[in-house]
Amino acid sequence: MTAVSLVQGDITRQSVDAIVNAANSSLLGGGGVDGAIHRHGGPEILDACRALRASHYGKGLAVGQAVATTAGRLDARWVIHTVGPVWSVEEDRSARLASCYRESLRVADELGAATVAFPAVSTGVYGWPLDDGARIALETVRDADTAVAEVRFVLFDETAYAAFAGRLHG
Numbered sequence: 001m002t003a004v005s006l007v008q009g010d011i012t013r014q015s016v017d018a019i020v021n022a023a024n025s026s027l028l029g030g031g032g033v034d035g036a037i038h039r040h041g042g043p044e045i046l047d048a049c050r051a052l053r054a055s056h057y058g059k060g061l062a063v064g065q066a067v068a069t070t071a072g073r074l075d076a077r078w079v080i081h082t083v084g085p086v087w088s089v090e091e092d093r094s095a096r097l098a099s100c101y102r103e104s105l106r107v108a109d110e111l112g113a114a115t116v117a118f119p120a121v122s123t124g125v126y127g128w129p130l131d132d133g134a135r136i137a138l139e140t141v142r143d144a145d146t147a148v149a150e151v152r153f154v155l156f157d158e159t160a161y162a163a164f165a166g167r168l169h170g
Contacts, residue, residue: 003150004141006168008161011154012040015075017113018068020104022121023081025060027053027067033119033156037079041072045079064099066107078111080104084122087129094136097122101140105148114149120160130163138167 011019011033022033027049029038038045048069053060061067066082082100085093100121108116120137122128141151155161 002141002144002146002148004138004168005150005152006161006164007152007154008156008158009154010036010156011117011119012036012074014117014152014154016115016117016150016152017076018078018080018108018111018116019071019074019076020066020116020118020121021079021081022119022124023061023083025062025083027057027061027081032124037074041074041079044070044072049081064096064103066100066103068107068111076117078113080107080116082121084126084128087122087127094132097128097133097136098140101137102144105141105144105146105151109147114147115152116148116150117152117154120153120155120164123160130160131167134160134164134167138164 021037024030061083063083063085066080068078068080071079082104084100085096120133123130123133153164
């Protein structure tokens with residue numbers, strides 16, 4: 001069974017096998033978690049992402065999919081990049097958000113990662129409501145068929161931590 005824990009803080013400071021990056025489809029860096037991971041991990045991550053774009057992911061990574069690279073200077077072995085959906089009032093994109101977590105765990109299993117740190121995918125600039133994002137993240141991880149021993153949700157601020165804590169312990 002996978003242990004689930006919550007931490008308020010900076011995902012780039014986690015000591016785990018794999019850190020999940022809430023990437024954009026270009027894989028070439030951006031703002032928020034994506035920008036922080038690229039800044040703290042160093043140029044090795046961007047170089048690996050460029051190599052992916054030059055080979056299998058010429059058009060970028062699709063929403064809900066995941067792919068791994070080196071973690072560069074981060075205290076992790078790998079970064080698992082996943083592209084979350086943008087929140088929409090008109091269209092239910094919940095399955096795509098759940099896929100981010102499921103696919104990231106699938107990649108973690110392929111790598112042999114025992115510990116994985118996740119951000120709250122899509123709840124930042126992509127506008128997904130925190131409470132619903134927490135519900136989808138926790139339900140998906142709890143229901144996943146994975147060999148990962150520990151999933152750690154690393155939540156940037158008190159509001160995000162409270163949303164996940166309410167869902168985890170509620």
